[in-house]
Amino acid sequence: MRIGYLFGIIIVLFSCKEAPIVVPPPPAEEVVEVDSAPPIIKWISPRFDAVVKEIITIECQVIDTGGVVLVELFVDSLLSGINSNSTSDTTFEFSWQTTNFSDGAEPKLYIHASDNEGNDTVSQTIRVIVDNNHSYPNPFDLYSIDSVFTDSIFSGYNLKWELSTDLYFEQADLYFAQYILQPSDNPLMTNSSEIFSTSDKAITIFEDGITVSEGILYYRIKVEDIFGKQTPGNVISTTMDDMPSKWNVTDVNYTRNWVTINWMAWDSASFPDYKFHKLLSSATRDGIY
Numbered sequence: 001m002r003i004g005y006l007f008g009i010i011i012v013l014f015s016c017k018e019a020p021i022v023v024p025p026p027p028a029e030e031v032v033e034v035d036s037a038p039p040i041i042k043w044i045s046p047r048f049d050a051v052v053k054e055i056i057t058i059e060c061q062v063i064d065t066g067g068v069v070l071v072e073l074f075v076d077s078l079l080s081g082i083n084s085n086s087t088s089d090t091t092f093e094f095s096w097q098t099t100n101f102s103d104g105a106e107p108k109l110y111i112h113a114s115d116n117e118g119n120d121t122v123s124q125t126i127r128v129i130v131d132n133n134h135s136y137p138n139p140f141d142l143y144s145i146d147s148v149f150t151d152s153i154f155s156g157y158n159l160k161w162e163l164s165t166d167l168y169f170e171q172a173d174l175y176f177a178q179y180i181l182q183p184s185d186n187p188l189m190t191n192s193s194e195i196f197s198t199s200d201k202a203i204t205i206f207e208d209g210i211t212v213s214e215g216i217l218y219y220r221i222k223v224e225d226i227f228g229k230q231t232p233g234n235v236i237s238t239t240m241d242d243m244p245s246k247w248n249v250t251d252v253n254y255t256r257n258w259v260t261i262n263w264m265a266w267d268s269a270s271f272p273d274y275k276f277h278k279l280l281s282s283a284t285r286d287g288i289y
Contacts, residue, residue, distance in 0.1 A: 038121035039064035039113040044091070048126045053135040058094040059087075060123065064115040072112045074122075099175065101130040132227075136285075139233040140179065140221045147238075148207060156209040157238060161221045163204050176201050180222040180230070183208065187218050187235055187243065190288055230286065244271060 044059040046052060062068050071092045073080040084092045101107060108127050114120035146158045159181065178199045182192040196206045208219075221233045234246050253260045261279065280289035 035066040035115070035117040036119060037065070038119040039068055039115050041111050041113055041121065041123035043111075043123060043126060046126070046128055050128050051131050052098050052128045053130070053132045054099065055095055055097050058096050058109065060092055060111050061090050062092055062111070062113045063090050064113075064119075066119075067116045068113055069116055070112075070114045070120075074110050074112060075107050077108075098130045099132060103131050103133045105130045136229045136231045137175075137223050137225050139231045140223050141234045142219055142221055142236045145219065145236050145238060154210075156207055157217070157219075158205070158207045159219055159236075160205050161233070163202070175225045175227075177224040177226045177228075179203070180224060181206055181208075182220055182222065184218045184220075185215065187237065188289070189218060189220055189232070189235060192220070241273075244274070247277065 040063045042061040042063075044061060046056065046058065058073060060071070062071055068090075071084040073082055073084070073094045073096065075096070080094070080096065082094045082096060084094055086092055106127050106129055108125050110125040111123040112120065113123075140161050142159055142161045144158075144160045147154060148156045148158050161179070176199075178197050179201075180194055181196040182189065183195055184190070184192040195208060217238045218235050219237070220235045222230045223233070224230045235243055237243050247263050247265050249261060249263045251262050253262075265277075282289040
């Protein structure tokens with residue numbers, strides 16, 4: 001009996017094992033992801049082989065998870081030196097002048113971009129075709145004409161025109177050549193003459209000294225660039241009845257058999273004495289229409 005009891009105690013003692021000691025794993029090392037991907041550049045405009053003139057807007061999209069720090073325009077593999085403007089978080093644009101290239105030139109453009117980690121890349125190269133042969137400065141408008149009296153005696157007309165906001169001139173004042181003020185005795189300005197011109201773009205007023213009123217007179221301003229190209233503005237008159245607002249031709253489309261001409265018209269309700277309109281043509285830009 002005692003022997004059985006002793007064996008029972010021995011079995012119980014050998015069955016009691018020490019609890020295992022759990023050793024915690026070493027702390028995991030922090031993994032730092034390194035941004036090694038360069039920005040992605042997508043052209044928006046112009047398209048490949050687009051015909052460009054004067055000053056154009058070059059637009060591209062640059063995407064990068066780490067942030068874009070530099071976007072540059074290269075022309076014919078040379079850095080243009082033109083600063084980019086950010087129009088959104090991913091969209092960038094440049095204003096590029098084409099007047100330094102001859103007509104028919106085919107400059108090649110690409111974009112270089114880099115991110116905060118120093119990753120950089122270049123875009124696909126596109127080619128454009130320069131054609132400034134048919135480009136002209138935008139017109140300037142006369143906006144007021146007032147009679148001038150000296151000691152209650154009529155002494156002429158004071159004319160004012162708007163200061164240019166033309167991007168072509170604002171970004172490159174060297175392209176502006178002169179204003180030319182012309183009077184005529186008919187609204188089509190067919191026998192107009194020059195009474196005033198200036199190469200100072202800031203001058204926007206002139207007094208036409210007339211001692212005797214010779215009926216209704218009509219005036220307009222022409223603007224000329226350094227290439228000798230001129231664009232006439234609107235026509236105003238000395239009559240009490242306002243001249244009709246001008247309508248501008250917006251585009252001309254050609255096919256083999258016909259020509260379609262579109263123009264921007266104003267609401268005839270704003271001009272109660274509207275009568276009709278007609279389309280005129282000429283063999284030359286400054287010819288008789």
